[in-house]
Amino acid sequence: MTKSELNKYRNALEARHAEIMQLVRNRDGIAIERSSDALDEVQQATERELAIRNLDRDSNVLRKVRGALRRIAEGDFGVCLHCEEDISAKRLAAVPWAAFCIRCQEIADLSYGDSADNLDASWVNAA
Numbered sequence: 001m002t003k004s005e006l007n008k009y010r011n012a013l014e015a016r017h018a019e020i021m022q023l024v025r026n027r028d029g030i031a032i033e034r035s036s037d038a039l040d041e042v043q044q045a046t047e048r049e050l051a052i053r054n055l056d057r058d059s060n061v062l063r064k065v066r067g068a069l070r071r072i073a074e075g076d077f078g079v080c081l082h083c084e085e086d087i088s089a090k091r092l093a094a095v096p097w098a099a100f101c102i103r104c105q106e107i108a109d110l111s112y113g114d115s116a117d118n119l120d121a122s123w124v125n126a127a
């Protein structure tokens with residue numbers, strides 16, 4: 001991978017990182033503001049649940065984005081963490097924080113369905 005390609009991915013990842021941090025900060029602000037309101041309790045619980053779910057999803061992506069930035073720094077970005085083959089440029093363009101090649105990701109999705117993300121995490125931790 002060329003230096004300029006790597007820079008392109010790093011810029012995309014850093015932009016995504018900033019975007020999620022912004023989202024998380026904004027959401028914290030909203031939560032504090034609303035808790036002092038006399039809102040219906042059921043509605044508050046639903047909103048809280050939604051916020052937690054969004055936060056979960058965002059922190060999941062955030063963790064992957066950080067992992068990818070670390071791999072750029074360490075020089076092994078773009079290599080599948082599982083089979084060590086190169087991850088295709090097309091896949092990286094769509095998902096710059098991808099840690100696995102499409103084949104390994106598909107196997108993970110097939111075997112683990114919705115919890116494939118958890119598998120990602122265990123592979124990352126094992127690496």
Ligand SMILES: [Zn+2]
Nearest residue numbers: 080083101104
């Ligand atoms: Zn692979």
